[in-house]
Amino acid sequence: MNKKFLIGLLIATLCAACSKNGADGASPAAPAGESIAIANGDFEQPASGDDIPGWTLTHHAGVVGYKATLDRDGAAHGQTSLRFTRTEPQVYGEMMQRLDLARYGGKTVELSAMMKSADVGPKGWKLFINGNLPGTLAYSSGVKETTGWQRQSVQLKLPPRISDVTIGATLLDSGTGWLDDVQLHVVN
Secondary structure (H helix, E strand, O other): OOHHHHHHHHHHHHHHHHHHHOOOOOOOOOOOOOEEOOOOOOOOOOOEOOEOOOOEEEEOOOOOOEEEEEEOOOOOOOOOEEEEEEOOOOOOEEEEEEEEOHHHOOOEEEEEEEEEEEEEEEEEEEEEEEOOOOOOEEEOOOEEEEEEEEEEEEEEEOOOOOOEEEEEEEEOOOOEEEEEEEEEEEOO
16 A cells, blocks of 8 residues: 555544544544434423423422423423523432333443533432443432533343333432533444
C-alpha cells in the first residue's frame, strides 16, 4: 500500500472517532445501538392535570412528598422538560414507566437522559433501571447540589428470562431535579 492511502485511512479513522466521541473526547449526545421505544421521553406531550403522559409518580410509603410538573423554561431539548421537586421530607420519589423488555433478555440496555438540579442533597437525583428481579437494579451517578444540563446514563445487563423492566429517575434527597430527552438503547 502507498503512503498517501495509509495516511488517508488514518485521517478517516481519526475523524470517525472524533465524530463518535465529540471533538473534545466527551461522550456522544446519545448512545448507539437499537433504540427501544419509551413513552414521552421528551416531555412534549401536554399534561392532563397532574398526570404526565407515559410517566407515573411513585414514592416511599406515607406522605406524598413530591410534585412533578412540565417546565417550559429552558428545556435541554425541545420546548418542555420534567421538573421534580421534593415538597415534604421523604426517603425517595421517582418518575417511572414500566416496559415489556422480554425480547431483550440477555442483552445490556442503557438508559440516558439530560438532567440538571437545584439544591439537591448529597444522595442525589439519579436515573435507574430496575429489572424487577433480585440483583437487577442499577443507578446512574446522578447529579446533586446545583448543576446545569448534563447527560447521565446507566446500563444493566438483563437476565435471559426478563419480562418487565422499570426505568426512570429518582430523587433521593431534598431539592429539585429536571429531566429531558430520555432514551433507552440496546448496547452494541
